[in-house]
Amino acid sequence: MPELPEVEAARRAIEEHCLGKKIKRSIVADDPKVIDGVSPSDFQASLLGKTIVAAHRKGKNMWLELDSPLFPSFQFGMAGAIYIKGVAVTKYKRSAVNDTDDWPSKYSKLFMELEDGLELSFTDKRRFAKVRLLEDPKSVPPISELGPDALYELLPIDEFVESLSKKKTAIKALLLDQSYISGIGNWIADEVLYQARIHPLQQASSLSKESCVTLHKRIKEVIEKAVEVEADSSQFPSSWIFHSREKKPGKAFVDGKKIDFITAGGRTTAYVPELQKLTGKQAGKAPSRSTKQSFDKDENEDEDGEDEYELGSEKETVKKPKKGQKRSGAMKSLVKRKSKESSSNEDGDGGKEKKTTKLSKIRKTKVETSKK
Template sequence: MPELPEVEAARRAVELHCKGLICRASVADDTTVIEGMAPFDMQRRLVAKRIVAAHRKGKQLWLELDEPPSICFQFGMAGAVYVKGVKSTKYVRSAVKDEDEWPSKYSKVHLVLDTGVEMSFTDKRRFARVRLLQDPRLSPPISELGPDAYTELPDETTFADSVAKKKTAIKAVLLDQSFIAGIGNWIADEVLYQSRIHPEQPASTLTAIDCERLRGAIKEGKRSSSSLLAEGRLLMCRSCRSTMGFQRRRRHRGRNLSRGKWTTRTKWKKRRKPRQRRRLSPGRKNPWTTTGNLMVMTNQRGKGVQ
């Protein structure tokens, strides 16, 4: 699933390279992804319009046209924006190689601009949504989102007060897009680890210091990833300082934390036969505990967690 940095990288690619008059538009005949109108009608309303800006809130991306409506993209599980005509050294996930199929058979919206640049929004799993909205900020689902985790993060006092009102698990609170928009499953795991808070700890039991650490971890993730977006290196390991794109995240996170590599040993259960666990030496405590299918360090345990 695309995380917030990937959606922001797509927004920056479109903002820099895809401004111009739409000469030709092709919309897939997929009424599951194309929402609110017939694909042919959407295609007709896009032609001869000019893209003037690209905006984002949370994981929602929309292109502002010279006159309403705007075209909005909800990335879902596998949505992605690709730009033809941009060098592959820029925006690694968005660049298209000469040997690649174009447009992809999974393309849902394909736009050709008067500048010669072509843009395509693809979705292999059909969980994405494409809409035309008169005013995206005032229309669902964007109007139902909370403050953006990158650009509208509340101050310390407001953040702590908002968390204190929630009685559910803190990870569920972070994943609630009406609370903070843009934090997904993987980023939630990471910021909770960095702030040493157990994912299942009730949010109302967090102290002011816990909330300050949590907000700082979200802010630090924004700062470190923003400087690496343009090169496709979206994340930096806090221990070994190596940078990586989201394509490598699962492999990198699979390393053992005791060697100073990443936050969890494994997040998804393996289908192969598990290896026999080593027995701990007498008197030594197991530093790992399991919550759901996620293994976390015992120093993440908190109040209300069994």
């Protein structure tokens, strides 16, 4: 998914090829889920005749500065991507736009033709991105709510160590918190924790100063390397856990060591148990493993943990089976789903599993019914 390096690669491509050029034509998709707060016609009219002055980024968000307001801003979501016709811009598998596809792609949400004939498009197949037209993008959410940018604004080492000492949440969850550090998503968090030899569920405040210093160093190194190669994952060092983190449980290894999968920060998390151990008061506690279902669920979440599925009401009504009757399909589905939830839900520090009261009631009802 697009994280800081992917968005930075897109920003730099626009900076290199599009600055100083006037927008000759634009096409904005009629998709209010992505095009947020403005009609396509108003969006198009606002861009026409304007010159692209600069391309900015903070965290996973990018915006174009034009010679006068309003400015288009892009929250990339799960599969948002920038394409410039005839220019190689880093791709990632979920962008799902191929060189052989029609141009502009049917997934294009904002298309612009510049005065010299250059064309660029922001696409989004999964429709979790947000494209807005704003007077000052950095002064309003989501950009105004972001913490320091992980590439350009990472806290000095002493301040970083001090800030971690005050955080009682699990370190993986903290790294994913965009209000704490912006730009780190799931794969970067897994990578830096692996390289720093820190367990994803280790409470941040319990980390030694040495571990904090190492983590700070790894964040800088991983992000700078990913940006250096323009987010081309084929050029990431072969020793990175990145190359194996999407393999099936039991078949994932890095440097000959087994990769395990757990849920941390609400996300499927890859780590190496042999190297990343819980320490201090958490030592010896066995974290709950991700089930195959939660491993697959990452395919349906955006980078901030938003689920693609639209779930129904939490208060579900399922008819109880009468004597001699089998469970209904709805009852079986509810029990199965609640069972999965109870085995995968963890607290912020990776502690005790939450009990599923509704599941207990269903099981009790079944027992009582069978006794009658």
